[in-house]
Amino acid sequence: MFSGFWGLKIVPGKTYTQTVDAAFRVSNASLSEEVANQNRTSVLLTVHQKRFVLCSLTPGKIEQQTLDITLSEGEEITFESSGDNEIHLVGNFIAEDEDDEDDMYGSSGEEDGEDIDFDNITPEELQDLINRGVIDPSDLQLGDDESDEDYDSEDAETDGRIREITEEEEDELVDEAMSEDEEEEKPVVEVKIKQQADKKRKAVKEEVEQPEAPAKLSKKAKQAEKKAKQQAEAAAAASEKPKQNEKPKQNEKPKAKATTLQGGVVVETKTEGAGAPAKKGQRVGMYYIGKLTNGKVFDQNTKGKPFWFRLGAGEVIKGWDTGIIGMKKGEERRLTIPGPMAYGSRGAPPDIPPHATLVFDIRLVEFK
Known part of the structure; x- marks a missing residue:
């Protein structure tokens, strides 16, 4: 419905x-x-x-x-x-069907405990009726308890429920039980498995106890082994000596300076841009690669049509609106965005778990 x-x-x-x-x-x-x-x-x-x-x-x-x-x-x-x-x-x-619960046990006439078929009701359904107050447990009468209160041994003997066993009948029952025990044999599969296990243990024991013949090395082989050992020791000693006269690498880019913005967003400028900076309210076109902190890429757009949105209008996660303001055309940044400034406690299943910190490598292609 x-x-x-x-x-x-x-x-x-x-x-x-x-x-x-x-x-x-x-x-x-x-x-x-x-x-x-x-x-x-x-x-x-x-x-x-x-x-x-x-x-x-x-x-x-x-x-x-x-x-x-x-x-x-x-x-x-x-x-x-x-x-x-x-x-x-x-x-x-x-909408939920309010009559579904009544259909489990029949018509609504059961509310006062009437018209309930106790012969076909399950123990779980009976317990549910008791919990709901439909049935008073004290009103339940189990079986023929009242009729059994005055039941004695004479009545049992009369209706055949209990009878005395003679010594002759007892001997016959014992003989039958003993004959059944003698006829019982171990399953064939169990015997075969036991035999295979014993055979395997014996083979393993013989293999372990058999002594190995000592390897004999010739004089020439011993000399070659000694020489190789000396060379390895010399190489290890040389690697432990501090390197001298080592020149610093040229044309190496200085490490980007990290800046922490509002909300804990960390900004690292990888490549400087040119021109005027992007402002709140402008439409910006971005290339990006989105990763988790373990390096797994969950989304990217690195070629073709850039991803366009209005900066500061809430069309993207808060970390982007905060970390992209001030970028210039062609500028490249890395944004490390904590969970509250990204997708928060809900995450973005199945790729982004709850409370995940995200890392974006972004480039401002154009803005207007």
């Missing part, structure tokens, strides 16, 4: 991660009213740390796509797109 409207606008270059707190269904994907270009844009969904393409839309060819995707409560999901066009997703929230 569907209840209430659900919608999401996916902007290029941004991800939307959440833990589903109310189940919903995605029923349609479409391009926005205005398109950036005529290239294809794909809608991506990450769920259970696996990434899937829901659909691909191309202006003038396929501008909307019917979907039937249901996302359940508690699932970790991320929506994003690949391309330059904005995508709109729509659907409905899914």
